[in-house]
Amino acid sequence: MSTSRSSTSSSFTLFPYLPPELRLQIYRHSAHPRVTTLTYHFPTNTFTCSTHPPPLLHICHESRAEGLRLYTKCFLLPFPDAADPEDPSSAHQPLHVSAAPADNKQEKQKNGREEEEEKGGRYFYHHPDLDTLYLPRPPHPSAADPLGLGYADWARDFAIRLPHVAGAVRRLAVDYIRPEVRRPWEVYSKVCLIRGFLPKLEEAFMVISSSSSSGISGGGDDGEEGRGEAEGAEIELIDPRGDTEEIMGIMERVRESFRVEVGDGLGLGLGLGFVGQEDGGRGDGQKSGGGLELRPKSKVPSAWVCPPASVTCAW
Structure with missing residues (x-):
């Protein structure tokens, strides 16, 4: 495999002659953790995905075939009736996302129309073992959320309406919302x-800041703060850099706000707080009591961005 920037001396031209099982193992190891971002659009009752398809699917036919064994193909399907942005209850209509295992036979017949659909965001690929599904708060004010409804019915019913998507997700990230802009x-x-992603969910993250903000910011806040990176930019989640006491205080307030809604968490199966606060510093996302820890994260531009055309097989 080589890149367009690689010199001749660094190109591995013998890759096609490696044993097939070794080539497939290399393809599998080339898959890296990504953040799959789905943003809800209230006026049309649709999701858009700003995450590019995995490069593994665009290297060659062999890599694509192996990639389709690793990634779940989640469709963004059209729906004729849009939600009424002035009536949050109208969002109970079925959402435009469904998921199904990739069909290798059909995928091998990749053509220009499929490439156009990928660019148009009609479906996205999610690796259950590596990727994190990020459902940000729709930015306000914006065309996506003109009334500033934020995490409304679409969030409450996401896993119920889309059980196949929820069943493929093991890592989920949502935005922290500052109390002064948070809706009731x-x-x-x-x-x-x-809760809708349990019991498959292994890790849950609260995005409390971004590289574009000078400190703690909430997702989709009024104005520019909290909007994070430019729309369509690839992101990754890292441990937040800042005052540890401030971060722990935020997570404790999040824990308390959840407790107000569901009591002490009965039936929820979540332990919400700052990792290391009650688990003895285990840092594996699981509390010692068996609950799921909600861990703080910061979003930054992804270092893995690599246009598919820059990676080729030297056949």
Whole structure:
């Protein structure tokens, strides 16, 4: 395999002559953790995915065939009736996302129309073992959320309407919302959103800041703060850099707000707080009591961005 920037001396031209099982193992190891971002659009009752398809699917036919064994193909399907942005209850209509295992036979017949659909965001690929599904709060004010409803019915019913998508997700990230801009229903919506992904969920993250903000910011806040990176930019989640006491205080307030909605967490199966606060510093996302820890994260531009055309097989 070689890149367009690689010199001749660094190109591995013998890759095609490696044993097939070794080539497949290299393909599998080339898959890296990604953040799959789905943003809800209230006026049309649709999701858009800003995450590019995995490069593994665009190297060659052999790599694509192996990639389709690793990634779940999640469709963004059209739906004729749009939700009424002035009536949050109208969002109970079925959402435009469904998931199904990739069909290798059909995928081998890749053509220009499929490439066009990928660019148009009609479906996305998610690796259950590596990727994190990020459901940000729709930015406000914006065309996506003109009334500033935030985490509304679409979040509460996400896993119920899309059980196949929820069943493929093991890592989920949602936005922290500053109390002064948070709507009354948003805490409960996020509780339902996280709970809907159980028992498959292994890790849950609260995005409390971004590289574009000078400190702690909430997702989709009024104005520019909290909007994070430019729309369509690839991101990754890292441990937040800042005052540890401030971060722990935020997570404790999140824990308390969840507790107000669901009591002490009965039936929820979540232990919400800062990793290391009650688990003895285990850092594996699981509390010693068996609950799922909600861990703080910061979003930054991804270092893995690599246009598919820059990676080729030297056949």
